[in-house]
Amino acid sequence: MKTPQEPRAQEERREFREEAESLFRITFAPVIWAAHFLLCYCTLAVVCAKGGDPDFWRTALVGLTLVALLAITWTGWRAWRQWDAHNTGDYANARGEDEDRHQFLGQAALLLAIISAIGVIYTALPLVLVEGCR
């Protein structure tokens, strides 16, 4: 009774370990978005209140925006591979098995990456379009 279950349990544990890891991973993109948002607002608030060259900081933050977008693209790309819908032909992952969970989390992470990228771009628009400290 015991022996056949042993490998299965181990496998489950492996899966859970990975799931624990990727649950964490789906928050990457939103966290980057939040950090980018805070950095942009706080930096400019401090620069505008305490004095400093707003144009220099605007350029620096545009650079930061590009880095953030690269990082989000990378997370998105990994999520796309994890979802693996093209290979499996399974977009919805409706069955509740480990593999489905795994792939579904990939899909969720991909969608979060897309919305985070849009969020980062919208946050950065005022940097480009509004001059100085208004």
Add this chain to the structure above:
Amino acid sequence: MRGFRHTVTLAGGLVGSGLMSGCTGQQSALIPRGEDAAVQSTLFFVMLVGAVVLWLMLNGLFFYLTRVRPGAVPQRLANGMIIIGGLVVPAVLIGALLAWGLSILPDQQRSGDGLTIRVTGEQWWWRVEYWPEGAEAPIVSANEIRMPVGERVEFALGAKRVIHSFWIPALGGKMDMFPGRDTRVSLKATEPGVYRGQCAEFCGASHAWMAFAAEAMPPADFAAWLDHEASAAVAPSTPDAVAGAEIFAREGCGACHTVRGTDHIGQVGPDLTHVGARHTLGAGRLGATLEDFAAWISHTDELKPEVEMPAYGHLPEEEHRLLAAYLKGLQ
């Protein structure tokens, strides 16, 4: 009873004039009379059109799929609608509106053409100081703003005890006023006229009664008005006004009010040196007729809850009339 009827008539008149001002655009951000307000109303109408178009498209699609052609939609079409209609189109449209809105956003703190007006929010009135370019001392006034048309005027804003907000919708955006901190906004009127400003941050019992008239005048008229505003009060010229001035002194009104050129140098309430020439009384609470003056002095606390001026209803009616004659004479 008489007092009450009086108040009701006054209130009726105010509601009436309030409704009318809705039509004439005295206080409408959508009928702009200033450069900044014009940008804002353009922004509003474009956003409105964008929202209406999106609303019609979405609901049209909904109507089509549920009423005109109900039934299952092919998977590919459904996916396409979600991705294109639910993601790409809104993201691009909102992005475009955001970019356009940011690109035309007026700089609220653009520097002015010379004149700075310092306005301090009090309970529940406005202390006003005019600082022409290079001035060393201000020209003090209250409860009214006058500004030259076609010139950008800077407003330096502050507050005495609680937060207020300075807003002349017909001319531009609003700006909060904080105790112990300066905020700035600059406005440029493009058409002469009398507009209405309103405190836009809840500040206590009489917050809703904290308004003011803002008159945009041709520059020459404004210069003449400012010269006159800087002068001392005229001496009372009629027997009624002379008697009123005596009551003013006897009742100690000067402990709170300044009338420049006299011994009255109180700083608690609004400067009354030229109160007779104002458009309104009690920060937009009443008009400025002789009857309004008498009503203000006798029913102050009924007109403005928790007002920081004692009512002088105990004085005989005749004395209200004389005080009104004196104050109205302070042109």
